[in-house]
Amino acid sequence: MTNEEKLQKFKALQELINGPEADEFLNYWDGRFFTGDMTFIMDNVPFNMFFYKGKMIDVFIGQPSNGYNVGISGDAEQWNAFFEHRNFQLATSVKHCDRPFTNLGSALANRQNNAVIAQVARLTAKAFCD
Amino acid sequence: MITSRYVSVNGVTIFVETNNGPREEGVMCCFGSAGRETRQFHGMMDALEDKLEVIAFDMPGHGKSWPLEGLKCLDTPTSYCEFIIDVFKELNIENPICIGCALGGNVCFYLAQHYPVRAIVSMAGTDYSPFVSQAVIDNLDHPYASVQHTHIDFTDSLIGSNVSKENRDFILWGVMTEIGRVKRADYGGVYNGFDVREDMKKITCPALVIRGADDWSESEEMHKPVLERLSNSSHLEYQVLPGISHYNPQEDPELISNVILKFLKDAEA
Amino acid sequence: MANITGTYIDVKGIKTYYETNNGPKNPHGTLVCLHTAGREGRQYHGLMEYFADKYTVVAFDMPAHGKSWPLPGLTGIKTKEEYGEFTWAFIQALGIEDPIVVGCSVAGNMVYYLAENYPVRAMVSMQGSPQILAMQTSYGTTVDLLDNPYVSCQHSHWDFSESLIGRYAPKEAHDHIMWGVCQEIGRTKKCDLSLYNNYDVTGDLDKITCPSLLIRGTDDWNVPDHYYETAIKGMVNCPKLEWKKVEGYGHFIAVEAPEIVGELIDNFLNEANA
Numbered sequence: 001m002t003n004e005e006k007l008q009k010f011k012a013l014q015e016l017i018n019g020p021e022a023d024e025f026l027n028y029w030d031g032r033f034f035t036g037d038m039t040f041i042m043d044n045v046p047f048n049m050f051f052y053k054g055k056m057i058d059v060f061i062g063q064p065s066n067g068y069n070v071g072i073s074g075d076a077e078q079w080n081a082f083f084e085h086r087n088f089q090l091a092t093s094v095k096h097c098d099r100p101f102t103n104l105g106s107a108l109a110n111r112q113n114n115a116v117i118a119q120v121a122r123l124t125a126k127a128f129c130d
Numbered sequence: 131m132i133t134s135r136y137v138s139v140n141g142v143t144i145f146v147e148t149n150n151g152p153r154e155e156g157v158m159c160c161f162g163s164a165g166r167e168t169r170q171f172h173g174m175m176d177a178l179e180d181k182l183e184v185i186a187f188d189m190p191g192h193g194k195s196w197p198l199e200g201l202k203c204l205d206t207p208t209s210y211c212e213f214i215i216d217v218f219k220e221l222n223i224e225n226p227i228c229i230g231c232a233l234g235g236n237v238c239f240y241l242a243q244h245y246p247v248r249a250i251v252s253m254a255g256t257d258y259s260p261f262v263s264q265a266v267i268d269n270l271d272h273p274y275a276s277v278q279h280t281h282i283d284f285t286d287s288l289i290g291s292n293v294s295k296e297n298r299d300f301i302l303w304g305v306m307t308e309i310g311r312v313k314r315a316d317y318g319g320v321y322n323g324f325d326v327r328e329d330m331k332k333i334t335c336p337a338l339v340i341r342g343a344d345d346w347s348e349s350e351e352m353h354k355p356v357l358e359r360l361s362n363s364s365h366l367e368y369q370v371l372p373g374i375s376h377y378n379p380q381e382d383p384e385l386i387s388n389v390i391l392k393f394l395k396d397a398e399a
Numbered sequence: 400m401a402n403i404t405g406t407y408i409d410v411k412g413i414k415t416y417y418e419t420n421n422g423p424k425n426p427h428g429t430l431v432c433l434h435t436a437g438r439e440g441r442q443y444h445g446l447m448e449y450f451a452d453k454y455t456v457v458a459f460d461m462p463a464h465g466k467s468w469p470l471p472g473l474t475g476i477k478t479k480e481e482y483g484e485f486t487w488a489f490i491q492a493l494g495i496e497d498p499i500v501v502g503c504s505v506a507g508n509m510v511y512y513l514a515e516n517y518p519v520r521a522m523v524s525m526q527g528s529p530q531i532l533a534m535q536t537s538y539g540t541t542v543d544l545l546d547n548p549y550v551s552c553q554h555s556h557w558d559f560s561e562s563l564i565g566r567y568a569p570k571e572a573h574d575h576i577m578w579g580v581c582q583e584i585g586r587t588k589k590c591d592l593s594l595y596n597n598y599d600v601t602g603d604l605d606k607i608t609c610p611s612l613l614i615r616g617t618d619d620w621n622v623p624d625h626y627y628e629t630a631i632k633g634m635v636n637c638p639k640l641e642w643k644k645v646e647g648y649g650h651f652i653a654v655e656a657p658e659i660v661g662e663l664i665d666n667f668l669n670e671a672n673a
Binding site: 131132133134135136167168169191193194196197201271272273274275276277278279280299300302303306307309310311312 | 403406439546548582
């Protein structure tokens, strides 16, 4: 998949998060508390999403202007493994994953937004694969 | 000896504790402050073991009671108080002496307006409490703010000057075990929306209103209109107790128990 | 229908809450159930129901959990030695002479220590391991942030807990487990997970001489097979050792599938005492 094709998948993710998945995302997964940048790096290419109170406003290829806030980074193999099992906790576990995703931003910010990032990652898998 | 069991009320499993005291002398039901649970009244349960049966139960979502469907809690004054009345019916509690602290102190007024009670004791309570700002409410159940930390200083400021270390520690433990969504429902919903001023004249039972002298959150001025609205109470008392503040039953359970026993004796003489 | 009642008892100066199903005395022993990290005795209500007519089942809240008072300094237990001493003191305070210790997660770890050091009648370990050493990794930061004013552990632990629940767990069990997240006590959870992730009793597994049942809900990605393999390899003096895998259930298996767990325990104890 080219980077442009991946960007289109993130646009589809935007439709999902702001549409049919909105209620669950906002209310069950704490999405309503999240405002700011969330970046997923796929094979060294950053895809940056900006959220305002749980609504995805924008997504583009590039780094956030103020530096990484929260997110995860992995190569193609790591992302494919995640897309297969869709277990965010396993994919980021230093205990149980041989090659866990790398966290972007501070440990504190990622901890604060753990549920939000997890759900966005799962919906990314949905947008990419389903 | 305090023992507990579970009962089902409106489909919700509720945790109930009793001191197994003599019910023939009377039954006292205890209602705690926002977010808390039955252990707030253990000191009083012990103090009154030979005098009255003292019962406390955890509201839905509190302590060991299950939450409502959807992991929710009661978040309006009416639903909260009507649930209590349903618990009374399930436990066959008649003619209770209702005592409450803070939110529980408010609740006693509603109960006396809607259920036949023997007497009420409202500690740090009021009949109208729109006191909580939206900024506070929003942050009670927020991923970026641990209510178990944010509420420490506020709570510490509300403990009286004469309270033992042991009792102070346990009040603070209550903060450290706060449940965010429960606190938000209790404090932001039930307490903040509480207004039973119009029906205060319906209260005809004996009523004791207690203020801890160190309680900066409940001033004497705030209690005056409440006392005026209790115009039909058969025996109305107002007591300001030195050295204690907002969490009366925990701060000095022996003192509170003795004050209540004397009040009942005087009211029913 | 179990008649579950509770009360308080002084254990090493701590007012400790416990519940029992008031079930009959069973010649195989009394089940003493130990809850998972950060949680409390209601996790065993399903098991108490299952054994209502067969076993006395007791579950207590560890210090700083549920309705038990905290230790001095408003904290929970932090070492396995403290945990073992406290549990044994509780057992003795209740006059239980035939304890079968049943534990899940951190308690699933701790029953190995108990069986190594105390004369228990039998042990049941669910989702446990005799060795987890993870505190020196970045996971240690995660544990540290459980008790931080800027992080509500009642939110930060949400997705992790959800991921541990098995796909066959009924809605009621799922809700119970997730409500447990809502009730998390940050400093208590930090004590528990520090203990859980800094634990190694493999050196003394050969001291276990009681019948031992190990249960794994296979949907639990956090407790893999090799934890059990390590245990089995070391438990060379166990007179009866069984490992049962339960498909479709996860980390909180006693909550998710109390009937299955109950049946496994019942069969195991019958066979062990035959």
